[in-house]
Amino acid sequence: MAASAAPGEFRSGPLVLRDAALFTDLYELTMAAAFFREGMREPATFSLFARRLPATRAFVVAAGLEDALEYARAFRFTPDALAWLRSLGRFEPAFLEYLGALRFTGEIRAVAEGTVVFPDEPLLEVTAPLIEAQLLETALLNICHLQSVLASKAARVVVAAQGRSVAEFGLRRSHGTDAGLKAARCAWMAGFDSTSDVLAGRTWGMPVSGTMAHSFVTSFGDELEAFRSYARAFPDAATLLIDSYDTIAGARKAALVAKELAAAGRSLAGVRLDSGDLPALSGQVRRILDQAGFPQVRIVVSGGLDEHDIEAFLAAGAPIDVFGVGTRYNVSADAPSLDLVYKLVAHGDRDVLKLSEGKETWVGRKAIYRLRDDEGKHAGDILALAEESPPERAGGSLLAPVMRGGELLRVHPPLADVRRHCLSEIAALPEGLRRLRGHTEYPLRISAALRVRQEAAVARVDSG
């Protein structure tokens, strides 16, 4: 697993992207060519942040930062990539030669992965010579967007489950290999208990879990024989899928297998329901198992569930031990994208903004200060300029340097630590922000100094 990366390769766990510098929009390269031609080499700062959020998102869990840094570190154009760019006939030889020697030499300041952020608050800021910072845009967005979409959705599922166990098993409907692996990673980061994804389990050391498929039952034809066979193979770890034909009959057969296991000193782990009226059926199945003397056999439910189903099932008092969550988490079905953008906010010694309708941006290199109430909960943030001194009662800025001169300033924290941080972040959310629907707004204040700088920049544009 530890083979080192070849030039130009971006590695993320078991996934390797070759010639990753070409994983970009063409316009990043054409803009870079124009900057090069004009001799524009001044440092620039870009902010990566969410503009507005969908109605069902009260916050964003910032994720993908480890990969973003690895991408910046691996960034280079290989001779193959340059030869192909040359073949397009659009780029001057001097520019291609320049690209061949280009490395990312800049600074990245970022919030810690797993931190909760709000609209207009940067997940990260890149300060580097204009071309370097510009050329990272597409990949940094792709990386941070995917993982922040997933971690933000996962946090909602975990909040809804109120401490019940949640297992991620939507690998088959994640958008490809990268998204599948990251869905497991982000689920665990935000508080899921396990994933079905074996490769993700190996990569990030998270617990793997699974039950059985309908095909297992139907391949035997006889349901009881299928259950017995699985119990023989995994005598203390079998979770039986009981809805292939009739859930109640399936539950009775599961109870019988539990008895047979008990007679041999072993125990059935659980049963899974994947269709029908799950709250009602789970109650009936619970009674069947309890009456047979197996209150410890766990009930797992699944089947297109999302956080709203989980909330409703628990509100109905359904005796469910584990929620298996797949597709609707894995594609973040209600909000498959977030309006995450990467905007130029400073260039040379000049503040920069755009004024397109509904798309205004805050100028300058920034800091985020977070206030806490007496219980340690998030009480409001202040978006400020990086050079301001911190307001009273606020700790340091959430945006901290993580890369300088193109070099990492620290090793990446283990995912278990990121998970702990993320869980404390979610726990510190005010109640109104934990609502699945109709959440309250989080108070974000703009510092007086930032406001002054913003107004000056707007005035320059208006008179320009």
Next chain:
Amino acid sequence: MAASAAPGEFRSGPLVLRDAALFTDLYELTMAAAFFREGMREPATFSLFARRLPATRAFVVAAGLEDALEYARAFRFTPDALAWLRSLGRFEPAFLEYLGALRFTGEIRAVAEGTVVFPDEPLLEVTAPLIEAQLLETALLNICHLQSVLASKAARVVVAAQGRSVAEFGLRRSHGTDAGLKAARCAWMAGFDSTSDVLAGRTWGMPVSGTMAHSFVTSFGDELEAFRSYARAFPDAATLLIDSYDTIAGARKAALVAKELAAAGRSLAGVRLDSGDLPALSGQVRRILDQAGFPQVRIVVSGGLDEHDIEAFLAAGAPIDVFGVGTRYNVSADAPSLDLVYKLVAHGDRDVLKLSEGKETWVGRKAIYRLRDDEGKHAGDILALAEESPPERAGGSLLAPVMRGGELLRVHPPLADVRRHCLSEIAALPEGLRRLRGHTEYPLRISAALRVRQEAAVARVDSG
């Protein structure tokens, strides 16, 4: 680019997934262990098909088949993978030894990539010893699901554009690296004209295109200076983004740059509008350009567009030449998942089905016959058993063998050929199925023989 794959690697263009056999749900492995323990080695057939479709999907464009075959071909457990599985303490040594020698030795029959299919019609069927066929489930679904979701969405965008040019540029919000590359591939397959994704362009030989970002304009501060600089760098290929501050003022500056280029014997390629009332603004911008003598300068619009916007803009007579489509295509925002499943339909000499509520499956190895009307349009399909003889007037089955004994039966067709096939498939759709909303149902008939076999299998379950 041509380095050969190491054992256990699944390659898809520039993306390499190591230990790809572990890219699976844990239960595939635990079920396989139980099958192994029971000595179940009979051949089995699994069908990969869509159950029901979301309201806005009248059809599925089958895609991902090339990658699916490559996955099956590359399938093997490396010593590293086996060592990790051993460390879980759940699997017997004999089973792990068996996995170490396992290769896919079966048959895959599939529809040609780019073919339009309907609910219950298999995109592919796998016939192989039970364990081999079972272990491919998760990956084959992940691969075919992503690309079929994308190609199906792309087809709707292309239908809506009625022959106007469409450019894909949503790489930044695709779900990760794999999805980003595949979004470009599937867009082109279904009739988009270009992609912004440089790496996808190199990988699949498709046209790449791009304009400029707001940051380009704002980095100059002065909009006209930004336009002039870009025109200097790309004197015949510049598309200027004119909405950073005020679209109408931006259009006048673009017209000025077009004049300056014309004086030097060059020409401005286009302008892009990314915000505001696009149909109205495109009309005003068109008039400004026309009055300045530049009717050939193309108008590109973008900004969260989907097929419904495109349909509405064209219905309003907006003079738009190119639609730039991003996020809402790239994540298939209205239907980010399809209910694509992989179901056991035969095991040994026995038909297999499940009866879970709303999830019944058709038994047996199947064929799909497609009828055509006098104009060559799709007039209805027949789902039949593979061993039936084709109905009159129908050609051969759409499901044809593509892999046998684990070996490819032919080289993959070039993507340009897949695209041609896909475009002819979309063109052959009845008008009612091309509607973006309120589409008609496509007639699918079940053959008499399949119906008889299905009823016999249901009767066996009911009496079992």
